[in-house]
Amino acid sequence: MNRRSPPIVRRSVIFVIETIAQAGTLESSDCLVTVSPSPTLELECRGATAGLFAERNRAVVESVLRERGLTGAKVQIQDQGALELTLRARIGTALDRARGGAR
Secondary structure, three states: OOOOOOOOOOOOOOOOOOOOEEEEOOOOOOEEEEEEOOOOEEEEEEOOOOOOOHHHHHHHHHHHHHHOOOOOEEEEEEEOOOOHHHHHHHHHHHHHHHOOOOO
């Protein structure tokens, strides 16, 4: 017998940033990410390593926003040498909090 699984139906989820939210710390090897509503992508990088990793930070922010279906947000990053994985996690948590998720 050949059984076929039912097709997977994906639903569109509208992700709306409702408020300003933060995630992270200013400790060494971490970053503090603040997100707020904006019709377009606005990115501001500050901190000890902001200049060194500005292109990487922009690429990571754009990737995370794209994964969540967002075309715009104001994202401020105070980078203290965070790894890319940490940066992704902080951006994701801040976005979840900004849409009314857990604080």
